[in-house]
Amino acid sequence: GAGVSQSPSNKVTEKGKDVELRCDPISGHTALYWYRQSLGQGLEFLIYFQGNSAPDKSGLPSDRFSAERTGGSVSTLTIQRTQQEDSAVYLCASSLASSNQPQHFGDGTRLSIL
Amino acid sequence: ILNVEQSPQSLHVQEGDSTNFTCSFPSSNFYALHWYRWETAKSPEALFVMTLNGDEKKKGRISATLNTKEGYSYLYIKGSQPEDSATYLCAFCDSWGKLQFGAGTQVVVTP
Numbered sequence: 001g002a003g004v005s006q007s008p009s010n011k012v013t014e015k016g017k018d019v020e021l022r023c024d025p026i027s028g029h030t031a032l033y034w035y036r037q038s039l040g041q042g043l044e045f046l047i048y049f050q051g052n053s054a055p056d057k058s059g060l061p062s063d064r065f066s067a068e069r070t071g072g073s074v075s076t077l078t079i080q081r082t083q084q085e086d087s088a089v090y091l092c093a094s095s096l097a098s099s100n101q102p103q104h105f106g107d108g109t110r111l112s113i114l
Numbered sequence: 115i116l117n118v119e120q121s122p123q124s125l126h127v128q129e130g131d132s133t134n135f136t137c138s139f140p141s142s143n144f145y146a147l148h149w150y151r152w153e154t155a156k157s158p159e160a161l162f163v164m165t166l167n168g169d170e171k172k173k174g175r176i177s178a179t180l181n182t183k184e185g186y187s188y189l190y191i192k193g194s195q196p197e198d199s200a201t202y203l204c205a206f207c208d209s210w211g212k213l214q215f216g217a218g219t220q221v222v223v224t225p
Binding site: 004031033035041042043044045048050056058091093097099100101102103104105106107108 | 145146148150156157158159160163165203205207209210211212213214215216217218
């Protein structure tokens, strides 16, 4: 079956522009996570959606970052007024449920801010 | 902020040798411990999800143990092969379902 799909795979944009990153999770997965990996760093948690519960936004680095998940499926991560430090690989993962189920990752979006 | 620490940061192994490395995590509010393998230019792939103290999991030549009381997990690779070269990530999962990843152990297996 289809895995987690992310688009675009690469995005180059100018500083100050807004970007939208998309994640299409595995069908039936109720939990969806966004992470990012900056150069030389580990995986940094950004936001977590679980079913219809309010998302855990505790990892979002600033109010320029937001995410939504429509209909419990597709999620969009939006970064407004991008800065150079936003350059990173943004990974999305989904799982059947939280905690004791493995996460399935997409291939990521490589975001470069000029 | 939780401290999930992995050591060593990197290691080089000769093909055929066995190796192991550590993940340490908080012993409070524990729900699960995840291990992932992350190969270059690919996405992280789940290896194990461990929930019980004393758990041992095995997948081929790779195995893992869990000690929740003292807050550590070991990952073992037996008879390392070049295809085992990757970064191995552990992640602490609390009861809310949120994962905190360690920085990873980068393993390089040389022929």
